[in-house]
Amino acid sequence: MLRAVATAADPGTAEFDPLVLQRLLDGSYVEFRDQTREVLSRPEFAPPIALPTKEYRAKVLEWARQLADEGLTAPGFPVEYGGKGDPGANVAAFETLAFGDLSLLVKFGVQFGLWGGSVHQLGTKRHHDDYLKKIATLELPGAFAMTEAGHGSDVQHLQTTATYDRETHEFVIYTPHDDARKEYIGNAAQDGQMATVFAQLIVDGEEHGVHALVVPLRDGKGRLHPGVRIEDDGEKMGLNGVDNGKIWFDNVRVPRDALLNRYADVDDDGRYQSPIENPNKRFFTMLGTLVQGRVCIGGASISAAKTALTIAVRYGLTRRQFGPPDGEQVPILDYRTHQRRLMPLLARTFALHFAQDELREKFDHVMRQENAPDRERRELESLAAAMKATASWHATHTIQTCRECCGGAGYMAINRFAALKADTDIFTTFEGDNTVLIMLASRALLTDYAHDFGGLNPAEMVTFVAGQAVETVVEKLFARKIVQVIADAVPTPNSEHGNLEDREQQLELFRWRQGHITASVANRFKRGLDEGYDPFEVFRAVQDHAIVAAQAYIDTVLLEAFAGAIDRCEDEGVKAVLNLVCDLFALQNVEADKGFFQEHGRLSSPRTKTVTREVNRLCNEVRQNAGALVDSFGIPDAILGAPIGLKEQ
C-alpha cells in the first residue's frame, strides 16, 4: 500500500504547548538557564562575523568578564569561594552558553572549567584559598597545560618533567624536547597568567607518573615568566576568539606547594607520598576528577545541534520550492527527502538530551561526594566518554545536514552555520579523541561483562585501551558464559512478530543487540589470545568490532533515557509528542542497522520493509510538530541570530 506524505500542514498544528516541553527540557536549572539566556540576549553578545582575531579575542575576554560580573562563572565552586557548591549547575551553564558564541563558550570552559576545575579537584585548601576566588572573578586568568605536541589523547605518556630539587624544596619544570612542548593550550597565547601543568613527577630519580602543578606563565602586564617560552598557535579553523598557544619550559622553578596535592604529595623530608599506591590507579583517579570537561562538551554538542535544527526546521517550514503543475509551491519540509534528512536528527537530539540529563545528574551525584565508590566513578567516566563522542559526532553530522538543507542561505555567515561548523569541529577531538573515547567506553563494557559473567575482579580483566594495552587474559569460564549468552539470543517468533512500536520491545531489541555484540567481541578477543596472538595484535584486530559494541551500548542508553523521561512526563500533550519522537528515534536506529538485525535472525525481510514504512510515517508525523519541537529548545531569537531561522520573522 502506498503511504502518501501528508499535505502541507501549518507550522502551528502541534497539540502540545512548547513552553511546557521547554520547562521539562530545562529541568532542575530553569532559573539558571533563564538568567544565562537573558545575558546572552543582550545586543553586545551578538555573534561577530569575520572579526579579525585580535579584536575577537579582546571581545571574548570582555564577554567572559561580564559573565563573571553576573556570577555565572563557577557555580560548581564551594560557596566560600564565590560558587554555589552545585556541580550540575556548571554543566547547565555550559549547555546554555553553547547556544551563543562558541569562542566565548570555550574561553569560559578553559578558565572556569579546566583551569579552575583542576585547581578545585586536584588541589587542596591552600590552593583553593590562594586561587579559586580569583579564578571565578577572572582576576587570575589561567590555562590547563596537559596536551603535548607528541601526545594528545595518550596523556599517560606526556614527557614534560617536574623534578624535585630537595636542596631548594622546589620542582623544576622542563620540556625535554620539542615534541614535549605543551600544544593547543587555551588562554596560553595571550591572557593566561598561570597554568595547571601536567608533568612526569621525578623525586630522587624515581618516576611517579603524571602529576599536576601550578606554574606561572606571565605577570599581569603580560611579561613572560623567566624560563617560559610561548608561541601563538595562530589561526585555527574556528574558535579564533580563544588564544591557543604552545609552551616550552626551560627549567622553570616552582615551590613545593605548587604541586596540586589532593592525591599525592612530597613531604617536608622530600619523600613522595600518596594514599593510592598503584600508580596506574592513582593516575586514572586524578584524571577521573576532570570528567567535567567531557560532560560539558557532550552537552554543548547537543546545544549546537539544537541551534542548527532550529534554523533548518524553521527554514524548511517557510521556504517553498517546486510543487504540483500549476499548483502552489510546497514548503520544502513537506518533501519526504527533506523530512528524512532532518526528522531523525531531531529525534536523536531529543534522545541525547535526555541521556545528557541523566549523565549530568550522575556527575552531580558523584562530585558531591568526597570519595564516591569506585564503581560509580567508573560508570560515570565511561558514560561521559561515550556520550562526549556520540554527541559531538552527532553535532558535526547534524550541523552539516542542516546547512545543506538551507541551501545557499545556509552558506552565508550571517545565518550561523559557518561559525557553528568551524567552531564545533574540534569537539570531536578535544577532551579526548572520539575514537579513543569510544574505545574507553568499550573497555568498560567488556570489563563489566567479564565481571558479570566470569565472577572475576574487574581490575584483573581485559583492559586494552589508551596506553594500558592488554594486562590480563580471560579465563575459561568467561568463554563458556559467552556461548550461553549467544544461545539465549536466538530469536523467538514473539520478537519477530512483536509490535516494534511497543516501547518495551524496542528496549528489548536494543539491549539484546548490545549484549550480543559485547559477547561477540569478548569471544573474539578470547579466541585471539587462545590462538597465541600477541595481545596488542588482538586488540588491533578486534578494535573496529569493539567500537560497534560501544555504539550499541550508547544507543541503549539513549533509548532508556528517552523512555524514562516519557514515563515521568505528566503533561499528556507533551507525552504524546515525545512518544512519537521516541518511536522515530528507535525505529530509524533499527532501520539503519537492519543489516545486523537480519544477520542475527532478529528481523525478517518483510519486517525490515515495514520498519522503513513506519519511519516514513513517523517522519511525517514528527514534521507536523517540528516547529513547536524546535521552539521548545528555548533559543531566543536574539541569541539565534540567523535571519532565516528566527521565530518572529
Place this chain on the structure above:
Amino acid sequence: MLRAVATAADPGTAEFDPLVLQRLLDGSYVEFRDQTREVLSRPEFAPPIALPTKEYRAKVLEWARQLADEGLTAPGFPVEYGGKGDPGANVAAFETLAFGDLSLLVKFGVQFGLWGGSVHQLGTKRHHDDYLKKIATLELPGAFAMTEAGHGSDVQHLQTTATYDRETHEFVIYTPHDDARKEYIGNAAQDGQMATVFAQLIVDGEEHGVHALVVPLRDGKGRLHPGVRIEDDGEKMGLNGVDNGKIWFDNVRVPRDALLNRYADVDDDGRYQSPIENPNKRFFTMLGTLVQGRVCIGGASISAAKTALTIAVRYGLTRRQFGPPDGEQVPILDYRTHQRRLMPLLARTFALHFAQDELREKFDHVMRQENAPDRERRELESLAAAMKATASWHATHTIQTCRECCGGAGYMAINRFAALKADTDIFTTFEGDNTVLIMLASRALLTDYAHDFGGLNPAEMVTFVAGQAVETVVEKLFARKIVQVIADAVPTPNSEHGNLEDREQQLELFRWRQGHITASVANRFKRGLDEGYDPFEVFRAVQDHAIVAAQAYIDTVLLEAFAGAIDRCEDEGVKAVLNLVCDLFALQNVEADKGFFQEHGRLSSPRTKTVTREVNRLCNEVRQNAGALVDSFGIPDAILGAPIGLKEQ
C-alpha cells in the same frame, strides 16, 4: 579465525611506481595539468590564511589575471578566440586548479566557465566576436546571473522578466519583487562588468520561458549601470576571495541583440522564433549546454578529496600513538579503526576518478558536435548531475573524516582543512542542490526503464522532478515487465556462493541491485497512480526510494569505470594495486548495503560476515600501499602546503 592487522610496514613497501599511476590518472591532459601544477607551485600562489576579505578578493583577481596571461583560462573556446577548441581541457584545468586555493578556482569558474561558457554556448557569432576574447583575457569580467533569492535549483520558475519593447527594439530587464533579485552571483559585488541574465522572456504579452541575455552591470571604473542595484552578499562560510552579490534590475534596457540567440530569437519584425517548438524542450536544451559547470564541480570535488587524503594518509603514516606495553608506539594508520576510516574513502576516490574520466570524455564528445543526438545529451546530463552530487557529498565526508584523523593538528588553519571544509561546503548546493540533482538522475533512470520495458516514447514517460512534476501515467505493459524483472532477480545458489572477489560477480551484483531498485520504484509509482493518488503526492511518497535508485545507479557507474580502467592498464604493478583498491571499493559498498542484500536474498548471514572480514583484510593491504597511492595524485608539496602532509618532511 582471527585476522590480525599486519604489523607496521614502512611507507615504502608498495610494489608499483606511483609516477606510472600518476600518468595514468593524468590521462590525456598530462602536459596541461603539469603546466597548471607549475603555475600553482609558484610562491605567490601559496594559499592565504585569514586574509581580510578585501585583500583576499584582490589577490584572487590578480591570480586569475596570471592564469589568463599563461593562457590557461579558456581551452574550451574556439581557437579564433584564444582557446584550443578542446572542451575536455576546460574540465581538466578545473580539476587541477582544484588542488590549490578554491576561491581562485571558483572565480575562474565564474569568469571563464559560467560567464564565458554561457556566451559561448547560448550566444552566436556576434556575441562570440564581441566578447569571447575579452572574457578569456579577463579584460571583460562578467557574471552568471541565474539564481534568484526565491528560486535556486528550480530555474524554470525564475521571476526576473525581459520584456520586448517593439518601439525601441530593446529588452527591458526587470526585478518584479524582492524575492526575484539575483542572489549569490559571483563576480557581481565588485568585478563584473556584464552578466548573462536569465529571465522570463515576454514578447507582445506572451511568455516564452527562461532565456539568457547579456546585460551591463558596471563600467570599467566600477560605476553601476543605470537601473542596476547591487549589494554585496558579505561574509560567507568560505570562498571569501570571490565577490558574491545580489542584483536588482529596475527596467534596464538592452538592445535586441543582447539576447543570446542560439536557440531562440526575436526577429526584425519583433516576432519570437525558435527552432525548438516545445518550450519545455527548449528550456532544457538551453540548460543542457551549461552542463560543464556540473562536470567541473564533480571533478573539483574529487581533487579536494585527494588533497585531504594526501594529508591524512601521510600524517597517519608518520604520527605514532599508543602501542604495546613497553613496546614502540605504532603509526596510527596501523590501527584498524584508522584504516577503516580512511582506506574505503581512498578506494572510493579512485572509483570516482575513473568515472570522472569517462564523464569528461562523454562531455568532450558531446560538446564537439554542433547537434549531438538527444539521447547522448540526456545521458551526459543525468550522469553529470549524479556525479556532481555523489562527488561533492564524498568530498564533504572525506574532508571531515581526514580532519578528524589528524586530530588537533588538523584544526590548525595552516594544515589546509579549515579552508578545504569551508570552501567545498557549498559544492553540495551550487550548480544545483544535490538532492534535486539526484532526483534528476533518478527521473532519467525511470524514463529509460519505462522506455526499455514499455516500448514507449520517453517523452511520454514519468517525469516527476524539478518543476516538471508528473506529466503522464505508466501503462499496463510496463507493470507486467516489472514483475518479470523482479522474478529474474531471485537469487541463484551460484551468486550466493560465488566469489565476491571476482570482478564480474561484483559487477553482476551491482547491476542487479540497480535494476531491482529501479523496478521497485517504478512499480510503486505505478501502483500509487493506479490507487488514484494525485501524481504529485505519489512523487513525494516515493521520493526517498527514487534517490536510492539513483545511488545504486551511480555505484554501478563507479564500479564499471574502475573495472574498465584496470582492464586498460598495461603496467602490471599498477594493475595489481588498482585491483586491490577496486576490491575494497566494491566490497565495502556491499558491506554498507548488507541490509538490502539480505532483504532480497542475495547475501546470507554467514556471507555478510565474510564480506566484513574481507573488507578488514583489504583495508590492511591497501594501507601497505597508501603512501604511494596518495603520491600518485600528483599534488606537489608547494601546492599542498600543509606542514603535516608534505612528502618531503
